[in-house]
Amino acid sequence: MNIPENLRYATSHEWILVEGDTGTVGITDHAQAELTDIVFAEPPAIGKSLKAGDVAAVVESVKAASDIYAPVSGEVIERNEAIEADPSLLNTDPFGAGWIFKIRIADAAELASLKDAAAYREQIGA
Amino acid sequence: MRTPLFDQHLAIGGRMVEFAGWEMPIQYSGILHEHKAVREACGVFDISHMGEFFVSGIGATAWLDGLLTNNLNALPLGHAQYTILLNERGGVIDDLIAYRLEEEKYFLIVNASKIPEDSAWLSQHAVPGVIFEDRSNDFAALAIQGPQAATVFEKLFQRPMPAERNRVEEIESGRSFIATTGYTGEAGFEWVMPANEATTAWQAALHAGATPCGLGARDTLRLEMCYPLNGSDLSPDRTPLEAGLGFFVDLKKPAFTGRDALLAQKASIFPHKLCALRVLDKAPPVRPHYKVYVNGEPVTETTSGALSPSLGYGIAMAYLPPAYSDIGQMVDIEVRDRRFRAQVVKKPFYKKP
Numbered sequence: 382m383n384i385p386e387n388l389r390y391a392t393s394h395e396w397i398l399v400e401g402d403t404g405t406v407g408i409t410d411h412a413q414a415e416l417t418d419i420v421f422a423e424p425p426a427i428g429k430s431l432k433a434g435d436v437a438a439v440v441e442s443v444k445a446a447s448d449i450y451a452p453v454s455g456e457v458i459e460r461n462e463a464i465e466a467d468p469s470l471l472n473t474d475p476f477g478a479g480w481i482f483k484i485r486i487a488d489a490a491e492l493a494s495l496k497d498a499a500a501y502r503e504q505i506g507a
Numbered sequence: 508m509r510t511p512l513f514d515q516h517l518a519i520g521g522r523m524v525e526f527a528g529w530e531m532p533i534q535y536s537g538i539l540h541e542h543k544a545v546r547e548a549c550g551v552f553d554i555s556h557m558g559e560f561f562v563s564g565i566g567a568t569a570w571l572d573g574l575l576t577n578n579l580n581a582l583p584l585g586h587a588q589y590t591i592l593l594n595e596r597g598g599v600i601d602d603l604i605a606y607r608l609e610e611e612k613y614f615l616i617v618n619a620s621k622i623p624e625d626s627a628w629l630s631q632h633a634v635p636g637v638i639f640e641d642r643s644n645d646f647a648a649l650a651i652q653g654p655q656a657a658t659v660f661e662k663l664f665q666r667p668m669p670a671e672r673n674r675v676e677e678i679e680s681g682r683s684f685i686a687t688t689g690y691t692g693e694a695g696f697e698w699v700m701p702a703n704e705a706t707t708a709w710q711a712a713l714h715a716g717a718t719p720c721g722l723g724a725r726d727t728l729r730l731e732m733c734y735p736l737n738g739s740d741l742s743p744d745r746t747p748l749e750a751g752l753g754f755f756v757d758l759k760k761p762a763f764t765g766r767d768a769l770l771a772q773k774a775s776i777f778p779h780k781l782c783a784l785r786v787l788d789k790a791p792p793v794r795p796h797y798k799v800y801v802n803g804e805p806v807t808e809t810t811s812g813a814l815s816p817s818l819g820y821g822i823a824m825a826y827l828p829p830a831y832s833d834i835g836q837m838v839d840i841e842v843r844d845r846r847f848r849a850q851v852v853k854k855p856f857y858k859k860p
Contacts, residue, residue, distance in 0.1 A: 417522075418539045420814045421791045439843070441791050443538040443813065444723055446843075 382507040383410040385476055389492055390501035391452040396476065397484075399492060404453060406437070407480040411505045413472045416442045422468040424460035424482045431455060431484065433491050438481050440471060449481060453491040459483035510555035511647045511705040519719055527620035527738075529556040532721035542727050542816040544718035545691050549653035551717035552725055554697065555705060558622035558643040560615040560629070567611040570637045574629070574764055575605065576747060578757040582607045587673040587688050589755050591747050592625060593765030597772060598743035599750070601625050602735065604688055606675040614675070614684060616648070616697070618737050632764075647705030651717055652695035652728075660696060662715035663708075668696060690725065692732035692857060727813050730822060731857035733783050739795055740781060740810040740824055748772055749826065750781045751854065779826035781810070783854045784838060786821025790847035793823040793840050800839040800846060801831045809840065815856060822856045823849065 388396040394412035398405040413419065421441040431437055431451035438449040460482045464470050471479040486492070496504065508529045516523065521532030532553070534541060544550045562571055572579050577590035584607055592600040601621040606614040617625045626641040633639060651659055660668035668687065669676070672694075675686040683700040700708055713719060726736070735741050735750055746769055747756050758769060772778075786793055793812030798805050812823035823840065831838065834853055839846035 417534060418537045420539075423791070439791070443727065443792070443816070444533065446791065446794075 382414075382502075382505070383476065384498045384502050384507065386498045388476070389452070389495035389497065390504075391450065391495055392504065393450045395450060395452045397452045397492075397495065399486070402486050402489070403458070404455070404484045404486050405480050406449075406452060406482055406484060408440070408449060408471060408475055409501070410475050411507065413475045413479070416440065416445075416447055418443050419468045419471045422464040422471060422481070424462070424464065425457045427457055427460055429457040431457065440468065451484065452495055453484065453486050453488070455484040455487040457482050458485050508556070510553055511702045512553045512555060512709050515706060515709050516553065521719070521721065524722070526722055527556065527618075529619060531556060532719075534721040534723045535719045538721070538723035538727065539816050541718060541720040541724035545653045545693055545720060545724060545728055546817055547654065549651065549655040549659050549695070549717045550691075550720035550724065551659075551709070551712040552650040552652070552720050553647075553709070554650045555647040555702070556619035557648060558615075558617040558619065558625065558641065559646045559648070559699060560617060560626070561613070561640045561642060562615065562629075562637060563609070563612040564637045565611055566634065566636050567613060570632075570634055571605065571613060572760060573762055574632060576756040576763060576765070577605070578760055579605060579607065579613070581757075584609065585675055587675050587686055591752060591755060592628065593747070593763070593769075594743055595764060595768065596743075597746040597748075597765040597768030599737065599741040599745060599747060600628055600743065602737055602741060602752075604686075606684070606686055608675065608677060616699075620738055645702060646699050647702045647708070648697060648699040649705075649708060649712055650689055650691075650695065650697045651712055652689045652691040652693045653717075654694060655716065656693070656695035659712060659715040659717050663711055690734055691728040692734075692855065692859070693728075726811075727816050730811050730813050730824070731815050731817055731855065733824065733854040733856060735781070735824075736811060745779070745781075745826065746772055749777055749779050776829050779807070779828055780832040781824055782827045782832050782836075782851045783856060784809070784823045784825055784840065784849040785852045785856065786823070786840065786847055786849045788847040790821050790840070791842045793821045793842065793847075793849075797823070798841040799825050799827070799849075800841065801836070806831060806838075812840075817857050821847070821849070827851065
């Protein structure tokens with residue numbers, strides 16, 4: 382199970398890559414494996430204001446729909462349209478081409494409540 | 508409940524879910540991959556949860572013909588027939604396959620979820636001289652399906668697969684059966700065997716090249732063919748005429764349970780008709796119980812739905828009122844507070860290229 386060291390993780394299986402005040406958000410390798418074949422993804426609209434824990438996006442597998450939550454508060458500044466065209470990117474490259482949206486982080490202090498790779502690894506028992 | 512193959516499923520990464528009281532694999536490698544394997548090569552499904560009934564004795568044909576919609580008198584020995592068990596109101600108790608083994612001996616495969624109800628119904632209607640046995644616990648079964656199923660068959664049985672569909676052979680009298688039937692729209696066969704032989708048969712099928720497939724692919728495959736799933740698309744409150752299964756109902760038979768109700772319905776306007784809906788917009792997968800609108804008014808809900816893996820667009824079935832059930836009718840399907848355009852299309856969704 383791939384769990385990159387340079388990311389922060391939410392208990393609900395989202396990752397965030399922090400670069401300055403911008404965070405790139407996606408779902409973990411573990412999450413995509415649990416969800417199985419993802420056939421539909423809808424990233425949030427640019428400009429949408431999210432609070433940490435809000436539903437930010439929806440992804441659907443053949444069998445079920447799953448909400449994706451914002452790991453931190455902020456404003457959506459970019460959405461990955463490639464996953465709308467090819468939702469399987471979430472399965473094949475969850476930490477790369479399968480990213481979901483970018484957020485302007487409102488309060489960097491919130492990042493402290495997210496897990497590091499070791500803590501996330503422990504959570505999923507990997 | 509668990510089938511004899513439970514451990515086999517776990518051993519190859521089967522993701523187990525509850526289905527009709529059974530712990531069954533929804534998938535192994537992935538629903539899309541398994542679906543494709545069946546459409547393009549060959550897949551094997553554990554269908555041991557399904558029910559196996561036997562009916563025999565002088566008068567067996569007449570008795571079953573009085574309970575089932577299709578005509579067994581027209582069924583040659585060694586052939587199989589899709590047929591429906593109705594209540595007095597003409598509603599569907601179960602849909603099943605009847606296999607004629609001898610002049611007065613039948614083998615029935617019924618839905619897992621309906622074994623107790625079917626069994627009780629048949630027992631209640633018992634007549635002297637006809638023996639009805641529910642032997643569901645004695646048997647395991649595999650469905651081996653796909654364009655390469657014949658190759659798998661040859662590896663398993665060292666002879667060609669029967670070319671004709673809907674045939675049945677007893678391999679060993681009363682012990683194991685091979686039938687060229689299925690629920691996927693592909694060529695293939697179903698193999699019914701004693702429960703203690705299931706593991707060997709399963710491993711042999713995998714070794715012969717069949718891809719293990721779970722209930723997820725089974726559902727998308729059958730929905731692409733518009734094959735109804737009892738409990739979703741069929742119910743005790745809907746008749747087979749409403750479900751578009753009139754082809755399997757012989758109203759010329761003098762009597763069978765539900766016939767009067769069907770005749771009365773046929774003489775009037777059907778309340779509803781089970782229609783195939785193709786989603787025209789790019790939309791999230793449509794699932795069962797999503798609301799369907801016509802001209803902004805809610806008219807029904809979907810009974811089944813999926814994003815078709817073979818076709819790449821949304822497909823669903825729904826009982827629509829007669830005014831809205833013609834081919835080409837536009838409807839809207841609501842997914843999470845948003846509506847997406849769909850259209851009534853001819854069945855089935857999927858046709859072999």
